[in-house]
Amino acid sequence: MSDTHGHSHPHPPHPNQPDIEDAPLTHYQILELAVAELLIEKGIFSGDDMRRTLEMIDARSPADGAKVVARAWVDPEFKARLLEDTNAAAAELGIDAGTIPITTVENTPSVHNAIVCTLCSCYPRLLLGLPPDWYKSRAYRSRLVREPRAVLAEFGTVLPDDIEVRVHDSTAELRYLVLPMRPAATENMDEAALAKLVTRDCMIGVTVPAPPPD
Amino acid sequence: MGGLDAGPVTRTEHDYAPWEKRVDAILRLLSSPKRGILQVDELRRGIEDLGPGAYDELSYYERWISAISNLLIEKGVLTVDELGRRMAEVEARHEAERASGGAA
Amino acid sequence: MSAPRFPVGAAVRIRRAYPPGHVRAPFYLRGCAGAVSHIVGDMANPEEFAYGRCDGPPLTVYRVRIRQPDIWPDYAGPAQDTLVVDVYENWLEPAEQEAT
Numbered sequence: 384m385s386d387t388h389g390h391s392h393p394h395p396p397h398p399n400q401p402d403i404e405d406a407p408l409t410h411y412q413i414l415e416l417a418v419a420e421l422l423i424e425k426g427i428f429s430g431d432d433m434r435r436t437l438e439m440i441d442a443r444s445p446a447d448g449a450k451v452v453a454r455a456w457v458d459p460e461f462k463a464r465l466l467e468d469t470n471a472a473a474a475e476l477g478i479d480a481g482t483i484p485i486t487t488v489e490n491t492p493s494v495h496n497a498i499v500c501t502l503c504s505c506y507p508r509l510l511l512g513l514p515p516d517w518y519k520s521r522a523y524r525s526r527l528v529r530e531p532r533a534v535l536a537e538f539g540t541v542l543p544d545d546i547e548v549r550v551h552d553s554t555a556e557l558r559y560l561v562l563p564m565r566p567a568a569t570e571n572m573d574e575a576a577l578a579k580l581v582t583r584d585c586m587i588g589v590t591v592p593a594p595p596p597d
Numbered sequence: 598m599g600g601l602d603a604g605p606v607t608r609t610e611h612d613y614a615p616w617e618k619r620v621d622a623i624l625r626l627l628s629s630p631k632r633g634i635l636q637v638d639e640l641r642r643g644i645e646d647l648g649p650g651a652y653d654e655l656s657y658y659e660r661w662i663s664a665i666s667n668l669l670i671e672k673g674v675l676t677v678d679e680l681g682r683r684m685a686e687v688e689a690r691h692e693a694e695r696a697s698g699g700a701a
Numbered sequence: 702m703s704a705p706r707f708p709v710g711a712a713v714r715i716r717r718a719y720p721p722g723h724v725r726a727p728f729y730l731r732g733c734a735g736a737v738s739h740i741v742g743d744m745a746n747p748e749e750f751a752y753g754r755c756d757g758p759p760l761t762v763y764r765v766r767i768r769q770p771d772i773w774p775d776y777a778g779p780a781q782d783t784l785v786v787d788v789y790e791n792w793l794e795p796a797e798q799e800a801t
Contacts, residue, residue: 408691411659412616417683418666419623421675427634428626436622482630484741501599501727503641504657513621515610519657525601528729532778537606548782552599554725555762555787556637556744600729600773642723642751672753 444512445583447478448560451510452586453578455487456565469560473510481509489562490591494547497535497588498559499527507558511583518587528552538589561588568594617658624661635668643668705761705790711737712796713765715788723751726792730784734796735767738785746789761790 408416423430451473455462465472469487473480485507488496500506501524506514517523527534531550532542542548551559563585569577572595584590613621627634643664644651651660669675707713717732725747743759769782776782 405695407695408688409659411655411662413684413687413691414666414680415616415620415623415662416687417680418662418669418675419619420687421679421683422623422627422669425674427674428632432626433619433622436625437618440618440621440625499599501729502725503644513613513618515608516657517606517608517610520606521598521601521652522603522606524598525603526606528599528784529773530777531782534606538608544779548778549766550782550784552727552784552786554727555741555747555789557741557762557787599727636750636753636755638723638745638747638750639753641747645723 440513443509445581445586446578447473447512448507448510448583448586449578449581450476450478450574451560452562452581453574455562456569456577457574462562465562469510479509480507483556483558485510485558485560487560487562488549488551490564490588492546492564494549495542495588495591496549496551496559496561497527497531498551498553498561499524500553501525501528502552502554505553505558507560510558510560511586515583535589538584540590561586563592566592566594620658620662620665623665627665634672634674635665639668640664705740705763707737707740707763707790707793707795709737709740713737713763713788713793714796715765715786716792716794723748726788727786730767730772730786733767733772735765735771735783737763738766739764741787744789746791763788763790763793765793 419433422428423433451465451469454476455465461472461475464475465487466489469485470480470482473485488498490496499518504514504519504524506518508514523534528550531548535542535548553559563581565577566580569580572580576595580592580595582590582592585592624640626632628637628640640661644660646667647655647660647663651663655663666675666680670677670680712734713736714734715726715730715732719728719731741762741764744762745755746757746760749755749757764785765788766783766785768780769776769778769784770780772784
Protein backbone atom coordinates (compact mmCIF):
# COMPACT_ATOMS: atom_id res chain seq x y z
CA MET A 384 0.00 0.00 0.00
CA SER A 385 1.57 3.27 -1.04
CA ASP A 386 1.93 6.05 1.46
CA THR A 387 2.64 9.45 -0.01
CA HIS A 388 4.36 10.87 3.05
CA GLY A 389 7.13 8.39 3.58
CA HIS A 390 6.22 7.68 7.18
CA SER A 391 3.38 5.56 8.39
CA HIS A 392 0.40 6.72 10.39
CA PRO A 393 -1.07 4.25 12.83
CA HIS A 394 -4.43 3.32 11.43
CA PRO A 395 -7.26 2.90 13.88
CA PRO A 396 -8.28 -0.73 14.13
CA HIS A 397 -10.95 -1.54 11.62
CA PRO A 398 -12.35 -4.97 10.88
CA ASN A 399 -12.75 -6.11 7.30
CA GLN A 400 -15.49 -3.96 5.87
CA PRO A 401 -16.48 -5.34 2.51
CA ASP A 402 -19.30 -2.80 2.24
CA ILE A 403 -17.10 0.26 2.32
CA GLU A 404 -14.02 -1.28 0.78
CA ASP A 405 -15.91 -1.64 -2.49
CA ALA A 406 -17.50 1.80 -2.42
CA PRO A 407 -16.18 5.34 -2.11
CA LEU A 408 -16.19 6.67 1.42
CA THR A 409 -18.78 9.27 2.34
CA HIS A 410 -17.68 12.64 3.69
CA TYR A 411 -18.65 11.55 7.19
CA GLN A 412 -16.80 8.23 7.00
CA ILE A 413 -13.71 10.12 5.87
CA LEU A 414 -14.19 12.60 8.68
CA GLU A 415 -14.46 9.80 11.23
CA LEU A 416 -11.31 8.04 10.04
CA ALA A 417 -9.33 11.28 9.98
CA VAL A 418 -10.51 12.34 13.44
CA ALA A 419 -9.71 8.91 14.91
CA GLU A 420 -6.22 8.80 13.37
CA LEU A 421 -5.34 12.30 14.54
CA LEU A 422 -6.62 11.73 18.07
CA ILE A 423 -4.60 8.52 18.35
CA GLU A 424 -1.48 10.22 16.99
CA LYS A 425 -1.88 13.05 19.47
CA GLY A 426 -2.16 10.56 22.31
CA ILE A 427 -5.70 11.58 23.27
CA PHE A 428 -6.46 7.87 23.32
CA SER A 429 -4.71 4.80 21.95
CA GLY A 430 -5.56 2.26 19.31
CA ASP A 431 -6.00 -0.22 22.15
CA ASP A 432 -8.47 2.08 23.88
CA MET A 433 -10.44 2.19 20.67
CA ARG A 434 -10.31 -1.58 20.24
CA ARG A 435 -11.44 -2.18 23.81
CA THR A 436 -14.28 0.33 23.55
CA LEU A 437 -15.51 -1.29 20.33
CA GLU A 438 -15.43 -4.69 22.00
CA MET A 439 -17.39 -3.30 24.91
CA ILE A 440 -20.01 -1.79 22.59
CA ASP A 441 -20.38 -5.15 20.85
CA ALA A 442 -20.53 -7.07 24.11
CA ARG A 443 -23.53 -5.19 25.48
CA SER A 444 -26.95 -6.39 24.45
CA PRO A 445 -30.46 -6.64 25.87
CA ALA A 446 -29.42 -10.00 27.38
CA ASP A 447 -27.78 -8.01 30.18
CA GLY A 448 -31.01 -6.21 31.01
CA ALA A 449 -32.92 -9.47 30.70
CA LYS A 450 -30.69 -11.11 33.34
CA VAL A 451 -31.47 -8.29 35.74
CA VAL A 452 -35.21 -8.52 35.12
CA ALA A 453 -35.30 -12.31 35.50
CA ARG A 454 -33.44 -12.10 38.81
CA ALA A 455 -35.89 -9.45 40.03
CA TRP A 456 -38.77 -11.73 39.12
CA VAL A 457 -37.48 -14.62 41.22
CA ASP A 458 -35.88 -12.72 44.10
CA PRO A 459 -38.00 -10.01 45.82
CA GLU A 460 -35.07 -8.70 47.84
CA PHE A 461 -32.99 -8.28 44.70
CA LYS A 462 -35.93 -6.49 43.14
CA ALA A 463 -36.05 -4.07 46.08
CA ARG A 464 -32.33 -3.37 45.66
CA LEU A 465 -32.82 -2.95 41.92
CA LEU A 466 -35.50 -0.32 42.44
CA GLU A 467 -33.29 1.45 44.98
CA ASP A 468 -30.03 1.46 42.97
CA THR A 469 -30.07 -0.18 39.58
CA ASN A 470 -26.35 0.22 38.84
CA ALA A 471 -25.37 -1.50 42.10
CA ALA A 472 -27.90 -4.31 41.57
CA ALA A 473 -26.58 -4.96 38.06
CA ALA A 474 -23.05 -5.10 39.47
CA GLU A 475 -24.18 -7.95 41.77
CA LEU A 476 -24.80 -9.94 38.57
CA GLY A 477 -21.42 -9.03 37.15
CA ILE A 478 -22.77 -6.35 34.81
CA ASP A 479 -20.92 -3.04 34.78
CA ALA A 480 -23.76 -0.58 34.19
CA GLY A 481 -21.43 2.41 34.32
CA THR A 482 -21.54 5.64 36.28
CA ILE A 483 -24.59 7.32 34.78
CA PRO A 484 -27.45 6.41 37.14
CA ILE A 485 -30.05 4.07 35.73
CA THR A 486 -33.50 4.10 37.32
CA THR A 487 -35.76 1.07 37.11
CA VAL A 488 -39.48 1.75 36.87
CA GLU A 489 -41.79 -1.10 37.68
CA ASN A 490 -44.89 -2.09 35.73
CA THR A 491 -47.81 -3.02 37.98
CA PRO A 492 -51.43 -3.97 37.34
CA SER A 493 -52.25 -0.26 37.57
CA VAL A 494 -49.23 1.42 35.90
CA HIS A 495 -47.52 0.74 32.58
CA ASN A 496 -44.24 2.58 31.97
CA ALA A 497 -42.65 3.56 28.64
CA ILE A 498 -39.39 5.41 28.03
CA VAL A 499 -38.33 8.07 25.56
CA CYS A 500 -35.73 10.81 25.31
CA THR A 501 -37.36 13.61 23.34
CA LEU A 502 -34.28 15.83 23.46
CA CYS A 503 -31.62 13.50 22.11
CA SER A 504 -31.86 9.71 22.46
CA CYS A 505 -30.62 8.82 25.91
CA TYR A 506 -30.84 5.07 26.43
CA PRO A 507 -29.40 2.65 29.00
CA ARG A 508 -26.75 1.40 26.57
CA LEU A 509 -24.78 -0.45 29.21
CA LEU A 510 -27.80 -2.62 30.02
CA LEU A 511 -29.48 -2.84 26.64
CA GLY A 512 -26.73 -2.28 24.04
CA LEU A 513 -27.21 0.21 21.20
CA PRO A 514 -30.74 1.53 20.70
CA PRO A 515 -32.91 0.57 17.73
CA ASP A 516 -33.31 3.16 14.96
CA TRP A 517 -36.96 3.72 15.79
CA TYR A 518 -36.15 4.79 19.35
CA LYS A 519 -34.07 7.65 17.90
CA SER A 520 -36.62 8.56 15.23
CA ARG A 521 -38.55 11.78 15.01
CA ALA A 522 -41.81 9.83 14.99
CA TYR A 523 -41.18 7.99 18.27
CA ARG A 524 -39.68 10.94 20.11
CA SER A 525 -42.44 13.35 19.15
CA ARG A 526 -45.40 10.98 19.46
CA LEU A 527 -44.73 8.85 22.53
CA VAL A 528 -45.20 11.82 24.85
CA ARG A 529 -48.27 13.04 22.93
CA GLU A 530 -50.18 9.85 22.18
CA PRO A 531 -48.46 6.99 23.95
CA ARG A 532 -51.33 4.52 23.60
CA ALA A 533 -51.44 5.00 19.82
CA VAL A 534 -47.67 4.43 19.57
CA LEU A 535 -47.87 1.36 21.80
CA ALA A 536 -50.71 0.04 19.65
CA GLU A 537 -48.38 0.27 16.63
CA PHE A 538 -46.13 -2.12 18.53
CA GLY A 539 -49.09 -4.40 19.14
CA THR A 540 -49.56 -3.33 22.74
CA VAL A 541 -53.07 -2.37 23.76
CA LEU A 542 -53.60 -1.41 27.37
CA PRO A 543 -56.91 -1.16 29.26
CA ASP A 544 -58.37 2.28 29.86
CA ASP A 545 -58.38 1.83 33.62
CA ILE A 546 -54.60 1.62 33.97
CA GLU A 547 -52.20 4.58 33.98
CA VAL A 548 -49.76 4.82 31.09
CA ARG A 549 -46.75 6.67 32.47
CA VAL A 550 -44.24 7.99 29.95
CA HIS A 551 -40.76 8.91 31.20
CA ASP A 552 -38.91 11.58 29.25
CA SER A 553 -35.27 11.17 30.28
CA THR A 554 -34.13 14.75 30.12
CA ALA A 555 -31.37 14.75 32.74
CA GLU A 556 -28.40 12.45 33.30
CA LEU A 557 -30.62 9.51 34.20
CA ARG A 558 -31.41 6.48 32.11
CA TYR A 559 -34.51 4.36 32.53
CA LEU A 560 -35.21 0.65 32.45
CA VAL A 561 -38.71 -0.78 32.58
CA LEU A 562 -39.22 -3.78 34.85
CA PRO A 563 -42.09 -5.59 33.13
CA MET A 564 -44.56 -7.73 35.04
CA ARG A 565 -43.77 -11.42 35.11
CA PRO A 566 -46.08 -13.19 32.68
CA ALA A 567 -48.61 -15.75 33.89
CA ALA A 568 -47.88 -19.50 33.74
CA THR A 569 -44.17 -19.05 34.44
CA GLU A 570 -44.05 -20.46 37.98
CA ASN A 571 -42.02 -23.49 36.97
CA MET A 572 -39.46 -21.66 34.85
CA ASP A 573 -35.91 -21.12 35.96
CA GLU A 574 -34.11 -17.79 35.75
CA ALA A 575 -32.39 -18.53 32.45
CA ALA A 576 -35.68 -19.50 30.82
CA LEU A 577 -37.38 -16.42 32.26
CA ALA A 578 -34.64 -14.18 30.89
CA LYS A 579 -35.44 -15.45 27.37
CA LEU A 580 -38.95 -13.99 27.71
CA VAL A 581 -37.54 -10.52 28.40
CA THR A 582 -37.09 -8.65 25.14
CA ARG A 583 -35.43 -5.30 24.57
CA ASP A 584 -38.76 -3.78 23.62
CA CYS A 585 -40.43 -4.71 26.90
CA MET A 586 -37.56 -3.07 28.82
CA ILE A 587 -38.20 0.12 26.82
CA GLY A 588 -41.89 -0.30 27.57
CA VAL A 589 -43.40 -0.53 24.09
CA THR A 590 -44.33 -4.17 24.59
CA VAL A 591 -44.93 -6.60 27.42
CA PRO A 592 -43.30 -10.04 27.66
CA ALA A 593 -45.26 -12.78 25.97
CA PRO A 594 -46.28 -15.73 28.10
CA PRO A 595 -44.30 -18.88 27.44
CA PRO A 596 -45.41 -21.02 24.51
CA ASP A 597 -47.38 -24.02 25.68
CA MET B 598 -39.07 17.27 19.78
CA GLY B 599 -41.98 16.13 21.93
CA GLY B 600 -45.44 16.72 20.58
CA LEU B 601 -44.58 17.59 16.99
CA ASP B 602 -46.60 16.00 14.25
CA ALA B 603 -45.07 12.88 12.85
CA GLY B 604 -46.16 9.78 11.01
CA PRO B 605 -46.17 6.19 12.17
CA VAL B 606 -43.08 4.76 13.88
CA THR B 607 -41.07 2.85 11.29
CA ARG B 608 -39.86 -0.26 13.03
CA THR B 609 -37.21 -1.43 10.62
CA GLU B 610 -33.77 -1.48 12.21
CA HIS B 611 -30.33 -1.51 10.68
CA ASP B 612 -27.24 -3.20 11.99
CA TYR B 613 -24.73 -0.61 13.05
CA ALA B 614 -21.97 -0.18 10.47
CA PRO B 615 -18.40 -0.40 11.77
CA TRP B 616 -17.80 3.31 11.12
CA GLU B 617 -20.88 4.15 13.20
CA LYS B 618 -19.66 2.07 16.11
CA ARG B 619 -16.32 3.84 15.84
CA VAL B 620 -18.07 7.21 16.13
CA ASP B 621 -19.78 5.87 19.25
CA ALA B 622 -16.42 4.69 20.59
CA ILE B 623 -14.77 8.07 19.90
CA LEU B 624 -17.65 9.76 21.70
CA ARG B 625 -17.33 7.50 24.74
CA LEU B 626 -13.55 7.89 24.89
CA LEU B 627 -13.61 11.70 24.59
CA SER B 628 -16.37 12.14 27.14
CA SER B 629 -15.16 9.63 29.69
CA PRO B 630 -14.61 11.25 33.09
CA LYS B 631 -10.96 10.17 32.95
CA ARG B 632 -10.25 12.20 29.82
CA GLY B 633 -12.92 14.89 30.08
CA ILE B 634 -12.08 16.36 26.67
CA LEU B 635 -15.73 16.85 25.81
CA GLN B 636 -18.77 16.93 28.04
CA VAL B 637 -21.85 15.11 26.80
CA ASP B 638 -23.83 18.32 27.18
CA GLU B 639 -21.37 20.07 24.83
CA LEU B 640 -21.95 17.34 22.30
CA ARG B 641 -25.71 17.63 22.60
CA ARG B 642 -25.44 21.37 22.22
CA GLY B 643 -23.13 20.81 19.25
CA ILE B 644 -25.82 18.72 17.57
CA GLU B 645 -28.41 21.40 18.27
CA ASP B 646 -26.02 23.95 16.75
CA LEU B 647 -25.96 21.99 13.48
CA GLY B 648 -29.32 23.60 12.81
CA PRO B 649 -32.77 22.31 11.97
CA GLY B 650 -31.89 20.90 8.54
CA ALA B 651 -29.33 18.54 10.04
CA TYR B 652 -31.99 16.23 11.38
CA ASP B 653 -33.43 15.58 7.95
CA GLU B 654 -30.21 15.65 5.92
CA LEU B 655 -27.80 13.77 8.15
CA SER B 656 -28.10 10.36 9.80
CA TYR B 657 -27.70 9.94 13.55
CA TYR B 658 -23.96 9.19 13.47
CA GLU B 659 -23.32 11.75 10.74
CA ARG B 660 -24.70 14.33 13.16
CA TRP B 661 -22.54 13.02 15.99
CA ILE B 662 -19.26 12.99 14.04
CA SER B 663 -20.05 16.50 12.77
CA ALA B 664 -20.64 17.76 16.31
CA ILE B 665 -17.53 15.98 17.62
CA SER B 666 -15.25 17.46 14.96
CA ASN B 667 -16.73 20.97 15.30
CA LEU B 668 -16.14 20.84 19.05
CA LEU B 669 -12.60 19.51 18.70
CA ILE B 670 -11.83 22.39 16.36
CA GLU B 671 -13.51 24.92 18.68
CA LYS B 672 -11.39 23.67 21.56
CA GLY B 673 -8.18 23.65 19.62
CA VAL B 674 -7.64 19.90 19.92
CA LEU B 675 -7.53 19.72 16.13
CA THR B 676 -6.92 22.45 13.59
CA VAL B 677 -9.05 22.82 10.50
CA ASP B 678 -5.87 22.59 8.42
CA GLU B 679 -4.61 19.30 9.78
CA LEU B 680 -8.08 17.77 9.69
CA GLY B 681 -8.55 18.77 6.07
CA ARG B 682 -5.15 17.38 5.06
CA ARG B 683 -5.74 14.12 6.87
CA MET B 684 -9.19 13.76 5.30
CA ALA B 685 -7.67 14.15 1.83
CA GLU B 686 -5.06 11.54 2.69
CA VAL B 687 -7.64 9.10 4.05
CA GLU B 688 -9.66 9.44 0.89
CA ALA B 689 -6.64 8.97 -1.34
CA ARG B 690 -5.53 5.93 0.61
CA HIS B 691 -8.98 4.37 0.33
CA GLU B 692 -9.15 5.01 -3.41
CA ALA B 693 -5.73 3.42 -3.87
CA GLU B 694 -6.90 0.32 -2.00
CA ARG B 695 -10.00 0.08 -4.12
CA ALA B 696 -7.97 0.45 -7.31
CA SER B 697 -5.62 -2.31 -6.28
CA GLY B 698 -8.51 -4.69 -5.68
CA GLY B 699 -9.07 -4.26 -1.97
CA ALA B 700 -6.95 -5.04 1.09
CA ALA B 701 -5.25 -8.42 1.07
CA MET C 702 -24.60 22.11 49.22
CA SER C 703 -27.97 23.79 49.54
CA ALA C 704 -31.07 21.82 50.50
CA PRO C 705 -33.61 21.00 47.80
CA ARG C 706 -36.15 23.76 47.41
CA PHE C 707 -39.13 21.45 46.83
CA PRO C 708 -40.19 18.39 48.81
CA VAL C 709 -41.74 15.27 47.34
CA GLY C 710 -45.37 16.01 46.60
CA ALA C 711 -44.84 19.74 46.01
CA ALA C 712 -47.00 21.27 43.31
CA VAL C 713 -44.58 22.78 40.81
CA ARG C 714 -44.70 24.40 37.41
CA ILE C 715 -42.04 24.31 34.69
CA ARG C 716 -41.25 27.94 33.95
CA ARG C 717 -42.55 29.50 30.79
CA ALA C 718 -39.29 30.96 29.50
CA TYR C 719 -37.62 30.54 26.12
CA PRO C 720 -33.91 31.36 26.30
CA PRO C 721 -31.54 30.25 23.55
CA GLY C 722 -28.76 27.83 24.34
CA HIS C 723 -28.76 24.24 25.47
CA VAL C 724 -31.84 23.84 27.61
CA ARG C 725 -33.00 20.51 28.97
CA ALA C 726 -36.57 21.63 29.83
CA PRO C 727 -38.52 20.46 26.77
CA PHE C 728 -40.57 23.06 24.85
CA TYR C 729 -43.74 21.05 25.10
CA LEU C 730 -43.65 21.21 28.91
CA ARG C 731 -42.98 24.89 29.45
CA GLY C 732 -45.73 26.31 31.63
CA CYS C 733 -47.05 22.88 32.67
CA ALA C 734 -47.71 22.03 36.30
CA GLY C 735 -47.42 18.75 38.15
CA ALA C 736 -46.09 17.26 41.37
CA VAL C 737 -42.61 16.29 42.50
CA SER C 738 -42.49 12.49 42.60
CA HIS C 739 -38.80 12.04 43.49
CA ILE C 740 -35.84 14.15 44.40
CA VAL C 741 -33.06 12.72 42.26
CA GLY C 742 -30.20 14.70 43.71
CA ASP C 743 -27.56 17.16 42.55
CA MET C 744 -26.35 17.20 39.00
CA ALA C 745 -24.12 19.52 37.02
CA ASN C 746 -25.90 22.33 35.23
CA PRO C 747 -26.15 21.21 31.60
CA GLU C 748 -26.75 24.76 30.39
CA GLU C 749 -23.25 25.69 31.52
CA PHE C 750 -21.62 22.34 30.81
CA ALA C 751 -22.77 22.72 27.22
CA TYR C 752 -20.21 25.50 26.85
CA GLY C 753 -17.46 23.76 28.78
CA ARG C 754 -18.07 25.69 31.96
CA CYS C 755 -17.86 23.01 34.61
CA ASP C 756 -17.05 24.92 37.80
CA GLY C 757 -20.50 26.17 38.75
CA PRO C 758 -22.64 24.82 41.59
CA PRO C 759 -24.74 21.72 40.87
CA LEU C 760 -28.51 21.90 40.61
CA THR C 761 -31.04 19.65 42.30
CA VAL C 762 -32.88 17.47 39.80
CA TYR C 763 -36.49 16.44 40.44
CA ARG C 764 -38.75 13.98 38.75
CA VAL C 765 -42.04 15.74 38.16
CA ARG C 766 -45.21 13.86 37.30
CA ILE C 767 -47.73 15.69 35.15
CA ARG C 768 -51.19 14.55 34.05
CA GLN C 769 -51.33 14.20 30.28
CA PRO C 770 -54.58 16.24 29.96
CA ASP C 771 -52.69 19.10 31.66
CA ILE C 772 -50.13 19.04 28.84
CA TRP C 773 -52.38 18.37 25.84
CA PRO C 774 -55.90 19.83 26.04
CA ASP C 775 -57.12 17.29 23.49
CA TYR C 776 -55.29 14.27 24.97
CA ALA C 777 -56.94 11.22 23.46
CA GLY C 778 -56.27 8.72 26.25
CA PRO C 779 -57.66 8.28 29.76
CA ALA C 780 -57.31 11.24 32.11
CA GLN C 781 -55.13 9.33 34.57
CA ASP C 782 -52.26 8.89 32.08
CA THR C 783 -49.14 10.80 33.12
CA LEU C 784 -45.77 11.94 31.96
CA VAL C 785 -42.73 12.03 34.24
CA VAL C 786 -39.86 14.34 33.36
CA ASP C 787 -36.51 15.07 35.00
CA VAL C 788 -36.30 18.81 35.70
CA TYR C 789 -33.44 20.93 37.04
CA GLU C 790 -34.40 23.12 39.97
CA ASN C 791 -33.78 26.38 38.11
CA TRP C 792 -36.67 25.51 35.80
CA LEU C 793 -39.25 24.98 38.58
CA GLU C 794 -41.44 27.44 40.41
CA PRO C 795 -44.25 26.73 42.88
CA ALA C 796 -47.54 26.10 41.13
CA GLU C 797 -50.43 28.21 42.42
CA GLN C 798 -52.98 26.36 44.49
CA GLU C 799 -55.79 26.01 41.98
CA ALA C 800 -58.82 23.82 41.89
CA THR C 801 -58.17 22.50 38.35
